[in-house]
Amino acid sequence: MGLDMYAHSIKADLVTDLSEVDAKVFNGKGGTKDGAEPDEFFVWRKHPNLHGWMEQLYKEKGGQNPDFNLNSLHLNRKDMEALKVDIEMNRLPETEGFFFGESDGSEREDDLKFVNQALSLIEQGHRIYYYAWW
Template identity: 50%
Template sequence: MGLDMYAMTTAENPEAEVDFKVGAANELSYWRKHPNLHGWMEALYREKGGAEDIFNCVNVRLSRDDLERLEADVKAKRLPHTSGFFFGASDGSEEADDLAFINRAREALSAGLIVYYTSWW
């Protein structure tokens, strides 16, 4: 048990930025217990109007602007310290993988796909 985090792609165009459902999706990236990235995504979810009390098993769409902000925060080591019972700890070794994800996400957006983040813990 623990924090499993996914970036997904879909050809479906959800009607909302958050809390949407999709039928078919493909995994773009996977992280295991990287809570600081999860905390960043939760802040984005709240900013976009996400209303679930617990940020778990909900979707948040990622735009090019979101990816630009995430890249800047990753490079500047500004991901928010985030903790939780099942979350583990981010230790900084995730930076290269985070930046590789951002590049893959940009490519997916350029190919006309929708990119979103979701998690399960």
Template identity: 45%
Template structure:
């Protein structure tokens, strides 16, 4: 038992951005074990995007280029929220290099994808994100039983 999280990529853009079924072409990009602070960050994003499940377990959330950029900022600043739960373990800061490696994988994949430009709030293009072209990044998060 523990906290297992998986990042999957797909060529499909999940609709809606939360609580979607896994796309047929999904492939695993990254895996985390016992990283509750990242779980807390993803749960907050899930709620901001309209996620309604009472428990943030076995649910999906799509990450936009802006989300990935914000994740990178929060990792580098040490701003992943302290999070605890049953069988979660503890984040101790040593996960940062692996988290940034995940972000780097997404940047590389996004540059290859060359899809539509990302916009925040529906009006202005993303300013500083290295992910100028959006690809559907989905991160189904689950607690393994």
């Protein structure tokens, strides 16, 4: 039990639900062509500061779930570039939650690897989604 966090990608031309938050692109909910599912390409376990950053972005983009649990968040190039700067400047927000664990700074290299993979996938015509379950 705890904070499980995932990044998924899907070819942009397969997505019909272009919502920035809570897009119905997972589990056959009808937001993609022919039931296509996003592919998982990155996983974190108990990295609350990154989750807090994503939660802030979710709310900025109009997300309404106060728990930010089981919600999708579309990440575009601008979002990824902002995240990269915040990681490099150690500006991920201190975040706490039940069973979240804690971020200790050792995640930085993996976080930057995620950003670079996501930017590469965006360049290749994919949409990137963040999703967490706790």
